[in-house]
Amino acid sequence: MLPADKNSGDTLLDALRDAEASTSLRDKVVQRVRSDIVSGRSAPGTMYSVPTLADQLGVSTTPVREALLELSRGGLITPLRNRGFRVEATSLEDLNNLFAVRELLECFAVVSLANQRLTDTGELKARADDVAGAVRRKDVLGYIETDRAFHQALVARAGNPLLTRMIMDLRDGMRLYGIDSAAGRQRQVASVKEHYRLIELAVSGDSQAIADLMRSHITDWKPVFTAALADRLGSDPR
Numbered sequence: 001m002l003p004a005d006k007n008s009g010d011t012l013l014d015a016l017r018d019a020e021a022s023t024s025l026r027d028k029v030v031q032r033v034r035s036d037i038v039s040g041r042s043a044p045g046t047m048y049s050v051p052t053l054a055d056q057l058g059v060s061t062t063p064v065r066e067a068l069l070e071l072s073r074g075g076l077i078t079p080l081r082n083r084g085f086r087v088e089a090t091s092l093e094d095l096n097n098l099f100a101v102r103e104l105l106e107c108f109a110v111v112s113l114a115n116q117r118l119t120d121t122g123e124l125k126a127r128a129d130d131v132a133g134a135v136r137r138k139d140v141l142g143y144i145e146t147d148r149a150f151h152q153a154l155v156a157r158a159g160n161p162l163l164t165r166m167i168m169d170l171r172d173g174m175r176l177y178g179i180d181s182a183a184g185r186q187r188q189v190a191s192v193k194e195h196y197r198l199i200e201l202a203v204s205g206d207s208q209a210i211a212d213l214m215r216s217h218i219t220d221w222k223p224v225f226t227a228a229l230a231d232r233l234g235s236d237p238r
Helices: 005-037 050-058 060-073 092-116 122-136 140-156 161-172 180-206 207-221 221-235
Strands: 077-080 082-087
Touching: 005 050, 005 140, 050 060, 060 077, 060 082, 060 092, 060 180, 082 161, 092 140, 092 161, 092 207, 092 221, 122 140, 122 180, 140 180, 161 180, 180 207, 180 221
Parallel strands: none
Antiparallel strands: 077 082
């Protein structure tokens, strides 16, 4: 038997470490750009250049390009040949449709979870604590990411990966305009207690109460986002 090639093994380990580092950087770029777009800080029509963004973030172009391509598959941005990636606009109809489908799927997910009677709450409570911390710091972008992480962990507990992926794709495609307004900050504060209550209801198995809470948890944001988007579009939110 020939001895193992140590240099070959080291090369493989180095390649794996590089791949892990690239994935981590890509995920961080995805989070940063997605938060900027959905919060409205990057307005429709904004162009993202791979070299420029890589320079701003102090990373190589590879994870930036991969991140922007991932976001383009979700429809937030569109690649333009030799120009970069353009932030796409959204409409009131798009927003209303997203709310309608999110309400349907997320209520179904938490009812399924309640029917199973959640037992291990450690991770969810930690995620809820992260959201509470972001609200205390008045960190809007931090709130967006920690809230996303909480809801992903919550619906994933229902045990349906396809449902989780569909819900998160819908959430990631929703523009959260107005989230840093006075009304948006009030809604952030209110959502903190709701997260802990969702966990309690999942443990107690109260499917009706958890469905009602999730419904209001989602739809109470609707007037905030609708008014802000209508203002941007110069239209009547009704």
